[in-house]
Amino acid sequence: MTALDRSSTVAVVGAGTMGQGIAQVALLAGHRVLLHDAVPGRAAAAVDGVGGRLDRLVAKGRLNPAEHKEALGRLAPAEGVADLAGAAMVVEAVVEDLGAKQRLFADIEAVVADDCLLATNTSSLSVTAVAGALRLPGRLVGLHFFNPAPLLPLVEVVAGAASDPAAVAAAHDTAAAWGKTPVRCTDTPGFLVNRIARPFYAEALRVYEERAADPATIDALLRECGGFAMGPFALMDLIGQDVNEAVTRSVWEAFLHDPKFTPSLAQRRLVESGRLGRKTGRGWFPYQHGPGQGEPAHEPHTAEPAAAPRWVVVRGDLGPARTLVALMAEAGIEVRTEEARPQEADGRGGRAGEGDGGAPAGGVSGGPGPRGEIVLPGGVSLRLADGSAGGEPVIAFDLALDYRTATRIGIAPSARVHAAAVAEATGLFQAMGKRVSVVRDVPAMVVARTVAMLVDLSFDALAKEVASPHDIDTAMRLGVNYPLGPLEWGELISASYVCEVLDNLHAWYPTGRYAPCPELRRRADAADCGVIS
Structure with missing residues (x-):
């Protein structure tokens, strides 16, 4: 036929x-x-x-x-x-x-x-x-x-x-x-789009439930930093909270309560309260019905202007964030470079569970070693969000689809970081033309954890022969308007980085939700060993 x-x-x-x-x-x-x-x-x-x-x-x-x-x-x-x-x-x-x-x-x-x-x-x-x-x-x-x-x-x-x-x-x-x-x-439950898209909503809801940021700020970070066309909270309101929650629950039940698909209690309460989104006039955001009044009135948290540092030190390879080196130089900031110091390799992963059976410090087994950092004049390090734990005074910055075109960056200072360092980091990103949202320090922040989970579920679907790589990426680009197919995104930022993020999240939340799928682990290990997978 x-x-x-x-x-x-x-x-x-x-x-x-x-x-x-x-x-x-x-x-x-x-x-x-x-x-x-x-x-x-x-x-x-x-x-x-x-x-x-x-x-x-x-x-x-x-x-x-x-x-x-x-x-x-x-x-x-x-x-x-x-x-x-x-x-x-x-x-x-x-x-x-x-x-x-x-x-x-x-x-x-x-x-x-x-x-x-x-x-x-x-x-x-x-x-x-x-x-x-x-x-x-x-x-x-x-x-x-x-x-x-x-x-x-x-x-x-x-x-x-x-x-x-x-x-x-x-x-x-x-x-x-x-x-x-x-x-x-x-x-398969959810077919392609409804199966793979669950983390786009679930991770935003989890960050909100941990009170790391409000819905408007989470949406803004995923749009303006992550490159998504619409934030998850606004999208849930558009779809209908009852419909979106029902799909999540259906996929979770069909997968026999797999923790990767666990529904959100916060969303359940919203549904129970009757705040279903645009169709009821209120969901995560309030809506005014009538001509020209269909958009939600909400503003993300944006930091006040701050002075940029005159110089920074870039130590090691920034990996998916290496474009920032050129952007800082173009902004007139002196960039001093040096190799990652060998004595810092131990403990740089800062991984919860280290020393008691947790994953080794450099990332996954045979992983890439210590990640690069931007050292501010005050001595505090800026590091790409990877979900790692540790007592160091560090400011994490979120993953971006494209650091050159991103208009907003999220930063998350650890508990030991003082206000002056936060101002330095804020001024640094503002000098590069970015709005800055300061969020509470949660593992892997907002964009990094969301993208990592989307990539993981896509590799899992690929390994189980749910669909071809081309069809998986096509489905997510056309079905939910993602800026990149998740498999393509995973290749862009590297399987090793994605696996590292998920390993660190799994150490924080050892429920199985964030455990990397075997196919992602295999590709990360192959790449770290120089094998083309």
């Missing part, structure tokens, strides 16, 4: 927003489309709804009148399942209830031909389970569109345990023929 011929009929069952969106996509790809819904009259109303969508496309100049007329002529309601008998493909977009979907597909299977392709748009249920009650389970696949379906390019093509490879190929090729970007994955 390949892509469906455009002369074939596509049926969409479920006439809600998603069903109408999928119908519009198939219709504009040239198919005859039937819309069905179990509620009498809803299919006809949905046909009118799709027609209204096409009217708006004409008004915007995105569809010419002739195409509009032809498309409307290919769209029709189907009042009963029996009316779907001639369909070559049926896409289901009904309520997320396993029993309801199984009964619906059993009814559909009774009337369509044996070569009719069946697809479920489920976002949270097992495709394998949906197909479990079918006489021919091999012809059912997952075809997960993202809302709004006509606009968002990504479609997850999910192979259930019984899915025929030819059916999966047909669904993939058909989605591509419809102008979408399909990615293939196996039937």
Whole structure:
């Protein structure tokens, strides 16, 4: 099987927003489309709804009148399942209830031909389970569109345990023929996007629960330093706290309460209070309904202007932050360089658990050794956040997607750092054109821990053959608009650094949540030994 011929009929069952969106996509790809819904009259109303969508496309100049007329002529309601008998493909977009979907597909299977392709748009249920009650389970696949379906390019093509490879190929090729970007994955909880994206919310919630920073500041750091298009708290409010929390809980339960997916008590309390986000007028942030009043009124913590130091000492290799050397020089700050001092290697990891069975000081076993630092005139060191512990007077600074283009940097002084050193560090980053947010000293700060967890879950999915590297990165870029695919990001900052961050976090929180997956550990060890993995 390949892509469906455009002369074939596509049926969409479920006439809600998603069903109408999928119908519009198939219709504009040239198919005859039937819309069905179990509620009498809803299919006809949905046909009118799709027609209204096409009217708006004409008004915007995105569809010419002739195409509009032809498309409307290919769209029709189907009042009963029996009316779907001639369909070559049926896409289901009904309520997320396993029993309801199984009964619906059993009814559909009774009337369509044996070569009719069946697809479920489920976002949270097992495709394998949906197909479990079918006489021919091999012809059912997952075809997960993202809302709004006509606009968002990504479609997850999910192979259930019984899915025929030819059916999966047909669904993939058909989605591509419809102008979408399909990615293939196996039937795993959350598929690709909802599985891998959990840390983007979970780590922000954890930092908040530890009172390291407020939601507005966490959002600003992930946007302006991490390069994400939207902060997690604002995004949770947009999605709906109840929806976002339900997805997190569903993935956690499907993974048999794996600590990497543990839901947040803070979010649970928000849901219980009815503060669900934009749709209720308040979530993490307050919202005013009305024209021009849809954005939340909140400001991140930003440090007051401070004087920049005239010089700094850069000791060793700054790793993912090495761009800062050039930026400081360009800002007119004298940069003095020296090698990392060998006597500092012991204890530089400062790792909790050291000496009692914890990981060795340099990072992971066979790790990269002491990380570089920026020494301020007052003697305090600035070090890239890596989650390490220790009693030294150190100021951690957060990981950035690109230190040159980042407009904000987070810094976190340890308990022994005095105010003058914080002012020096603040002035240093301000001289490089960055706003500075001072946050409480929590392991791996905000961006570093978030990116490390995203990379870890991506390597875990790769090792378990959930999807190819290309499809994993494509899914996260297009499905949730990440600035880089997590695997690409991991290669950019190095598997060794990611593994070091997670090892240190695991030493702080020995629950298993932050334990690096075996594939990430293997790649870090291979890189440290000079082996190309």
